[in-house]
Amino acid sequence: MDLNLLASRLDNIQPFHVMELSKMAAELERQGRSIIHMNIGEPDFTAPAPVLEAATRAMASGRLQYTAATGIPQLREAISQHYRAVYGLDVAPSRIIVTAGASGALLLACAALVSPGSEVLMPDPSYPCNRHFVAAFEGRARMIASGPEARFQLTEAMVREHWNEHTRGVLLASPSNPTGTSIPHEELRRIVGAVREHGGYTIVDEIYQGLSYEGEPFSALSAGEDVIVINSFSKYFNMTGWRLGWLVVPPEMVRAVEKLAQNLFICASSIAQYAGVACFTPEAIAIFEERKEEFRRRRDYIVPALRDLGFSVPVTPDGAFYVYADCSALADDADKLTLRMLNEAGVSLTPGLDFGPYTAKNYIRVSYATSMENLREAVSRLQRFFGKG
Structure with a gap:
């Protein structure tokens, strides 16, 4: 097919970088690596x-x-x-x-x-x-x-x-x-x-x-x-x-x-x-509220843990299951840092690149939509990565 036939509006739509990182993480897993996924905004819970x-x-x-x-x-x-x-x-x-x-x-x-x-x-x-x-x-x-x-x-x-x-x-x-x-x-x-x-x-x-x-x-x-x-x-x-x-x-x-x-x-x-x-239904809502409290518990663990690792979290998140963390004290390029954390520590995070140019260089998004066991293991790996373990 002649690519000149593609609509010009596609020029204004960039690839979704987090999905590219997910593909890289999946390839590392196929090679036998253990990867902790904290890059995708998907609850680890499923429909009750x-x-x-x-x-x-x-x-x-x-x-x-x-x-x-x-x-x-x-x-x-x-x-x-x-x-x-x-x-x-x-x-x-x-x-x-x-x-x-x-x-x-x-x-x-x-x-x-x-x-x-x-x-x-x-x-x-x-x-x-x-x-x-x-x-x-x-x-x-x-x-x-x-x-x-x-x-x-x-x-x-x-x-x-x-x-x-x-x-x-x-x-x-x-x-x-x-x-x-x-x-x-x-x-x-x-x-x-x-x-x-x-x-x-x-x-x-x-x-x-x-x-x-x-x-x-x-x-x-x-x-x-x-x-x-x-x-x-x-x-x-x-x-x-x-x-x-x-x-x-x-x-x-x-x-x-x-x-x-x-x-x-x-x-x-x-x-x-x-x-x-x-x-x-009341039965389902009760389950969702229990799971919400679990997300809150994870937030209350991961925010101070990130700060202890050297990240700055200037605004404590009050919703969703993300932390937007400033990594400028640890590296001068968030994209390169996330690639290193993926390849060297086996922890997959998302750089600010996807979310707009203003914070692209200095911020990463951390998803805590994964188990407490995974969060603790991720923190342990990052402690070793940053020489704090």
Whole structure:
């Protein structure tokens, strides 16, 4: 095939570096090396028994056909009830679009809102796929440098400073990948207000919202019905491979998003949807909350351990299962350091390269979505690597 036939938009989409590292780690394992994976954002827990049993019942009953593009009514109602029970919010089921993972939700949001040449503001660092979805629809992700003093997040002041005639909206994540930090609730409301004044849209990725460890449960939906929220069953609900998520949109946007869903992927997996309903049962929620506490325990171990190794953790993460650690006291290039730690210590971590240029050289992302046994072994290996063991 003539590569000149490929669309020019591909020039604005870079490879996902963490996946390249994963391939390198897998090759070392094939060679017989022991590798501890702290690079991938995937819970080591899997779907609990109530969810598996619901999927089995769905398959046995033959409910394997296409569903409505917006999702089965039972699941949309269950999500709506979840917002009421956990966040005290009345979110009509009609505003909830069930999607093929959070990626499907972000695809629909960007397809509906991003016009060619328009700008979307987001913090640097950010999850790389967010800016690539914007680029896929020929928009421009404008990355705003954000350091630890702002919790690696956008602020109202940043939004007001950087908004221009090309800006149409903001794309946030709270808690964030790669930093595990959340936007303070009142600051988020102020950001929404600033965007609203400019007639723009606010998209908030809340896929780690269930894994928030500090303060009262909060959703950006409390800032107004015009806020667009993305969520997923992958993280808190431990269903990464099931490819199930949802999107909450303003009432006037529902029909446009439904039309896009009908054409882009017809519907989310029917089996995953019926299984997803069981996530909201008391029995399942109790399991997820126990697992959340285990993630908190791991965080409380790994953050001081990293500091003892010589990393700086300027902001203790309050959510997700990541630590964003400054390695500048240990090396002058985070990418080279992670390669050395992989090859010499057998510990796979992610350099800041994926998440934007501002922190690329000095930061690494540490995922603690692995067992305490693995975390302790990783720390022991890194102690020897840095000559501290």
